Amino acid sequence: MAQNTGTIEFHSSLDRKKTTRRFEARENLTAGTAGDIILDGPDVHKTHLGIRFGADGFLVSPAGAGAVSINGKPIHEPSPVTDGDWLALGTTLFQIKLPEQTPHTRPGGTNQAHVTVNDSAKPRTLLIGRLPNCDFPLPSPLVSREHAHIICGSGGIFIEDLGSTNGTFVNGRRLEKRVALQKGDRVSIAAFSFVFTGDELKQVDSSGQVRVVVQGLYKDVVDHATRQTKRLLDGIDLVIEPGEFVVLFGTSGSGKSTLLDAMNGRRPASGGRVLYNDTDLYASFDSFRASIGYVPQQDIVHRKILTGRALAYTAKLRLPKDTDSNEINNHIHRVLGKVKLADKLNSPIDTPAPLSGGQLKRVSLAVELVANPNILFLDEATSGLDAGTDKHMMKLFAELATDAKTVVCVTHSLENIDVCDLVVLLHKGRLVFFGPPREACGYFGLERLSEVYDLLEDEQVSADEWAGRYRASALYSRYVLGRMAQTTGLPDSAALAPQKKPLFGFDLRQAGTLTLRYFDLVLSDRKNLLILLLQAPLIAVLLGLVCQLEGDAVAKAHLETTIAFLLIVSAIWFGTLNSAREVVKELPIYLRERSVNLGIVPYLVSKLFPLALLCLLQCIMLLGIAHTMLSLSFSLPGSLAALFLAAFSATCMGLAVSAFVDTNDKAIAIAPILLVPQVVLSNAVVPLGKASLWVAKSSMISFWALDAMKNTLPQKTLALKDLTGNPAVPLTENLQRDLAMVALLGLAFILIAVAGLKRKDRPA
Numbered sequence: 086m087a088q089n090t091g092t093i094e095f096h097s098s099l100d101r102k103k104t105t106r107r108f109e110a111r112e113n114l115t116a117g118t119a120g121d122i123i124l125d126g127p128d129v130h131k132t133h134l135g136i137r138f139g140a141d142g143f144l145v146s147p148a149g150a151g152a153v154s155i156n157g158k159p160i161h162e163p164s165p166v167t168d169g170d171w172l173a174l175g176t177t178l179f180q181i182k183l184p185e186q187t188p189h190t191r192p193g194g195t196n197q198a199h200v201t202v203n204d205s206a207k208p209r210t211l212l213i214g215r216l217p218n219c220d221f222p223l224p225s226p227l228v229s230r231e232h233a234h235i236i237c238g239s240g241g242i243f244i245e246d247l248g249s250t251n252g253t254f255v256n257g258r259r260l261e262k263r264v265a266l267q268k269g270d271r272v273s274i275a276a277f278s279f280v281f282t283g284d285e286l287k288q289v290d291s292s293g294q295v296r297v298v299v300q301g302l303y304k305d306v307v308d309h310a311t312r313q314t315k316r317l318l319d320g321i322d323l324v325i326e327p328g329e330f331v332v333l334f335g336t337s338g339s340g341k342s343t344l345l346d347a348m349n350g351r352r353p354a355s356g357g358r359v360l361y362n363d364t365d366l367y368a369s370f371d372s373f374r375a376s377i378g379y380v381p382q383q384d385i386v387h388r389k390i391l392t393g394r395a396l397a398y399t400a401k402l403r404l405p406k407d408t409d410s411n412e413i414n415n416h417i418h419r420v421l422g423k424v425k426l427a428d429k430l431n432s433p434i435d436t437p438a439p440l441s442g443g444q445l446k447r448v449s450l451a452v453e454l455v456a457n458p459n460i461l462f463l464d465e466a467t468s469g470l471d472a473g474t475d476k477h478m479m480k481l482f483a484e485l486a487t488d489a490k491t492v493v494c495v496t497h498s499l500e501n502i503d504v505c506d507l508v509v510l511l512h513k514g515r516l517v518f519f520g521p522p523r524e525a526c527g528y529f530g531l532e533r534l535s536e537v538y539d540l541l542e543d544e545q546v547s548a549d550e551w552a553g554r555y556r557a558s559a560l561y562s563r564y565v566l567g568r569m570a571q572t573t574g575l576p577d578s579a580a581l582a583p584q585k586k587p588l589f590g591f592d593l594r595q596a597g598t599l600t601l602r603y604f605d606l607v608l609s610d611r612k613n614l615l616i617l618l619l620q621a622p623l624i625a626v627l628l629g630l631v632c633q634l635e636g637d638a639v640a641k642a643h644l645e646t647t648i649a650f651l652l653i654v655s656a657i658w659f660g661t662l663n664s665a666r667e668v669v670k671e672l673p674i675y676l677r678e679r680s681v682n683l684g685i686v687p688y689l690v691s692k693l694f695p696l697a698l699l700c701l702l703q704c705i706m707l708l709g710i711a712h713t714m715l716s717l718s719f720s721l722p723g724s725l726a727a728l729f730l731a732a733f734s735a736t737c738m739g740l741a742v743s744a745f746v747d748t749n750d751k752a753i754a755i756a757p758i759l760l761v762p763q764v765v766l767s768n769a770v771v772p773l774g775k776a777s778l779w780v781a782k783s784s785m786i787s788f789w790a791l792d793a794m795k796n797t798l799p800q801k802t803l804a805l806k807d808l809t810g811n812p813a814v815p816l817t818e819n820l821q822r823d824l825a826m827v828a829l830l831g832l833a834f835i836l837i838a839v840a841g842l843k844r845k846d847r848p849a
């Protein structure tokens with residue numbers, strides 16, 4: 086029997102906005118940026134689509150010149166749409182939902198929710214990608230244009246990744262080669278999950294939304310002070326439905342950050358489980374990595390560059406390689422609009438007109454939203470903000486949740502907690518309340534929720550008792566047990582060990598983007614750059630004014646050796662101080678990017694290349710001025726090579742320091758500890774004994790660089806003998822070997838820097 090009314094929903098892939106319209110029978114409407122139904126997108130026309138509801142359901146057709154396709158097939162006439170279809174208006178995809186219609190497979194077609202892959206005896210290859218014209222369009226910025234192939238042949242059904250940036254995963258394992266799909270296999274691409282039923286790849290979640298189940302979670306650590314095992318979380322059970330905004334609060338030290346990090350996989354729990362859409366998070370972490378948004382307490386944005394540029398670099402680092410500049414600009418406009426900073430696109434984050442604390446937090450949030458995550462974790466994202474800004478931020482988080490993102494936020498401020506769907510209250514690592522905020526006061530018998538802290542601190546009732554009371558409550562039955570009952574069994578993938586990140590993987594594009602960003606940062610901080618560039622000429626002029634090359638040939642040779650020593654020490658000083666803070670000063674950003682997809686080697690290369698250029702400029706000025714003022718007799722190319730290599734190896738030493746420490750102060754404090762031995766063991770200040778000579782040869786840049794400098798003196802100077810008959814300029818090795826040793830030490834420091842950064846991968 087024909088229905089009199091029908092509802093159609095358009096879920097935008099751009100911002101996950103849902104647009105719903107109820108139709109009367111035989112009603113005709115248009116959709117577009119100025120149609121009866123407003124649908125937005127970069128190339129959506131004012132009236133782009135005609136829609137008619139009748140006895141055959143919904144029929145859509147192009148209403149003007151704009152291209153329309155359904156599931157990748159262009160249409161020119163009225164064509165039916167069914168639940169789960171992907172409708173493309175230009176390049177903007179909308180998933181159609183027909184709430185009153187049972188989902189079914191389009192006959193002979195490729196309905197997105199249930200893709201029949203072996204309905205043909207003929208071998209065929211289906212393309213999965215983010216564009217509408219794919220056989221299998223997955224509208225997410227994290228999906229590559231040509232992401233994966235499904236190959237249906239007589240030997241079975243295979244899946245193959247096409248070199249995508251964010252990977253194709255089968256049962257939580259990133260695909261490295263073509264594999265045959267087995268019944269029950271879970272395929273994940275970005276936040277989309279499918280189960281292979283034998284003849285269908287069935288989408289198990291809609292539009293990539295995330296449902297979180299936390300079951301029996303506990304976390305043990307060894308307390309460094311007492312050497313005893315300490316339980317930070319105990320028996321945590323929660324279920325968060327897709328699109329819910331959940332606030333985590335509790336007394337100080339109650340385990341909020343620990344729980345947040347256990348739920349997002351940054352610091353996994355010791356036991357229990359965390360499921361995202363019924364898939365074990367820890368076992369399949371790599372498949373979720375790119376689609377989890379995380380805003381830590383510290384800002385994750387470089388302050389020295391323009392807002393739009395900071396976001397563009399993030400987009401280039403996180404989005405697939407084939408994302409073009411138009412798409413990146415669209416994403417930047419989308420996220421700045423979302424965090425209500427559209428007018429700050431070309432504003433500097435820091436000077437001359439710094440963004441406010443709230444605006445800075447919103448930029449950090451925008452950084453995370455660039456990849457359009459489906460689940461967003463915010464750790465005290467409103468701390469330090471005034472009450473008004475806190476309110477705006479909380480409302481913003483609630484709006485993000487209405488865009489079908491699951492949002493979990495730790496906060497201390499309870500003033501604006503009403504805007505969230507559910508609150509989690511922790512006390513001494515135990516769950517003492519999980520339910521709607523408006524029910525919390527009634528549950529605890531309080532007038533204001535802020536009084537709950539005093540109630541919990543009252544030692545008469547222990548944390549275990551509070552947890553027990555909650556487990557016995559109707560709220561626990563409704564919000565934990567009731568929801569938990571809808572969770573399917575633990576998937577097989579839970580048994581898998583997480584894949585290790587390759588240590589020496591090198592992504593040229595990533596290295597290029599990071600290098601450009603680093604150049605941008607160095608050039609934006611003009612005052613600092615000027616100070617760095619002025620150091621060398623100032624020292625060179627000082628040397629030129631103080632030193633006089635006087636006396637006989639031997640005295641002059643000794644003086645030139647002393648000047649060489651001073652130049653080498655200056656170069657080592659420049660190199661170390663140029664780099665000693667370069668990692669640690671951006672540690673929160675490094676850690677966040679590393680947790681997504683940052684490679685250690687591309688990261689270090691991006692630092693080394695600009696810093697090498699800086700060293701070269703400094704050494705040219707240092708040597709050029711000193712050489713001219715003092716008429717030195719060192720060969721210019723040879724001595725420049727020795728100076729530059731010394732400065733560069735010292736840069737590597739500074740990076741190694743920066744990679745191991747966790748604060749700027751520590752980096753600055755350690756630098757002299759490394760620099761003083763370079764002076765003492767250079768073989769220029771004090772004569773070296775057997776042991777000290779061995780230490781100098783095996784670890785001192787200054788020892789080999791000074792020997793290299795001396796080797797560039799003219800032969801007649803090197804042939805001079807002093808009064809005792811010994812060479813006036815004693816040498817240890819020839820120039821090539823000296824330079825090779827300096828380079829080798831630089832390489833060793835780079836390896837130490839790699840080890841320091843690798844160490845930071847360990848969860849706390």
Ligand SMILES: Nc1ncnc2c1ncn2[C@@H]1O[C@H](COP(=O)(O)OP(=O)(O)OP(=O)(O)O)[C@@H](O)[C@H]1O
Binds near residue numbers: 307317336849
């Ligand atoms: N690695 C660790 N070893 C020992 N104790 C730890 C470790 N990590 C956290 N803790 C302790 O566990 C407790 C919970 O820490 P967590 O940071 O999760 O609390 P929180 O509720 O977020 O605290 P706050 O509100 O003060 O930020 C704290 O008492 C903390 O000192």
